[in-house]
Amino acid sequence: MFELIGLAIAVSAIVALARGRGASTVLFGVISVVGWVVIRYGALFVVRSEDGVLLAMIGAWAWLGAIALYLRFVVGAKMPKPDGKWNCSSCNYLNERSSVICEACQTPYQPKASAADAG
Numbered sequence: 001m002f003e004l005i006g007l008a009i010a011v012s013a014i015v016a017l018a019r020g021r022g023a024s025t026v027l028f029g030v031i032s033v034v035g036w037v038v039i040r041y042g043a044l045f046v047v048r049s050e051d052g053v054l055l056a057m058i059g060a061w062a063w064l065g066a067i068a069l070y071l072r073f074v075v076g077a078k079m080p081k082p083d084g085k086w087n088c089s090s091c092n093y094l095n096e097r098s099s100v101i102c103e104a105c106q107t108p109y110q111p112k113a114s115a116a117d118a119g
């Protein structure tokens, strides 16, 4: 039961990260859950031992960690990087540093230097 709560928290964090990096939230949400279930429970059919259960558990969480790292450092890596939390120029939503597009309206992050020539 605690494991499922942990999974729900981890997947919602991954979905938020995917949204902020401009990736598909549905795609990464599904990949996270399906991969976790397949590794966590599928492995039990292959390795039937105490060690197998532990390895399946570690593998399932490592899977979520790998997806989070992929989203954080590979997806959207070529876009301008915020120095910290930033306000969206379009809707003023306060975004996390890890987001390269606005989590609320999907407007890409723009470095402050180029915002001065508005007048």
Ligand SMILES: [Zn+2]
Pocket (backbone or CB within 6 Å): 088, 089, 090, 091, 092, 093, 102, 103, 104, 105, 106, 107
């Ligand atoms: Zn916005």
